[in-house]
Amino acid sequence: MRLNRKVVGWIVSGLAVVVLAFGLGCGGGGGGGGEGSNDTVTGNIGSEGGALTTPSGNASLNIPPGALNSDTTITVSSTAQDDAVFSEALSTPYKFAPDGLLFNSPVTITLRYDPNTVNEQGGDENNLRLSYFSDGQWLIVSDSTVDIENNSVSGKVTHFSEYAATSTPLPLDTIVGEFNGVPDYSNNHGYPTDPSSPYYWENDPHGLEHNGKSHYINGFYTGEEWQCIEYVCRYYWLHYGKDIREDSSHTGDALYLWQHDEERNAKGLDKYENGKTTSLPQIGDIICFQHKTKPYGHVAIVRKVANNKVYLIQQNCFLDERDGGDDTKHPEIFCKINGNEIEPFSYLGNYYVLGWLRLKESPPTNSQFKVIDQCNNPVSGAYVILHNDDGTVKDY
Structure with missing residues (x-):
């Protein structure tokens, strides 16, 4: 009392x-x-x-x-x-x-x-x-x-x-989680300093680190480090061997595939609108969010569905281990399944769920990129990102 x-x-x-x-x-x-x-x-x-x-x-x-x-x-x-x-x-x-x-x-x-x-x-x-x-x-x-x-x-x-x-977000480039051997990283509000980048923010108010580096895997461009769409493109390339980018030098923005039916179909993806389908999210699906008042979105990968909860792995959201979506570490971070609708977790209160994208045919997982470099305390089985002395990403 x-x-x-x-x-x-x-x-x-x-x-x-x-x-x-x-x-x-x-x-x-x-x-x-x-x-x-x-x-x-x-x-x-x-x-x-x-x-x-x-x-x-x-x-x-x-x-x-x-x-x-x-x-x-x-x-x-x-x-x-x-x-x-x-x-x-x-x-x-x-x-x-x-x-x-x-x-x-x-x-x-x-x-x-x-x-x-x-x-x-x-x-x-x-x-x-x-x-x-x-x-x-x-x-x-x-x-x-x-x-x-x-x-x-x-x-x-x-x-x-x-x-x-x-x-506070974790330092830039910190591994905050991994799924099927594909790690995701803290972006630390790393908005690019290059004005030609679609993510350029002239007056970045965060006062934190900037990134804006282009990321490549064996010459394959996966996007701007570490935007949400970069993780989605990298995951689909490394895990499924699927190229879902807009083209070889552009990933497209977070909602590019959701908004362009012809291009999405060409990439072998089906579209499921939130609240209008009985096919609920599955592991590996791409969840698409739309901001309620601003013209941008967010994307994430479904890593687990259980007990009417959808757990996601994503980049450029929390900027810490909550982005990893590991329910054993952060069981409080999930999207709730309410009937045939998915509700965003509270952190994304300014967003709503448009729906999810799914491969028309699930291909065998890709194994051509297994084990690459080693560094201090790498995530087990992960694709470890290393940089050269001049700050460029090592091409592995």
């Missing part, structure tokens, strides 16, 4: 006096909201600086002297987590207002998280960082840290937005 008591605390910042209600109790972790549906605090802070903490203690703000030029009314409030756009958050998101407020020097935001929530979502506390929400996605605050002992993330920021704890 948890007992809650309220006490009134006074924070004095210059001439401003802010009344805060702090929740005290025994047991329980951080990350939940305060009493009621909204955990909110409002105060007036001026050029002398000051601090605010929400009633639950799960969100706090520290503004140093000189960060503001004049008295400003500031509000910190929790945001509903059931909104699809916040599905990546591993703590309760908080809105810091006025939205977009700029500071003369960095201020510190600290958010508490519930380790049970992190574990349920397949996250790793060591990889948690403070992130802000912008243009439909969470972007990691570069100057942020995690305090596992106190279950909190902190970061220094120069503007207000929505903030939450999210997981």
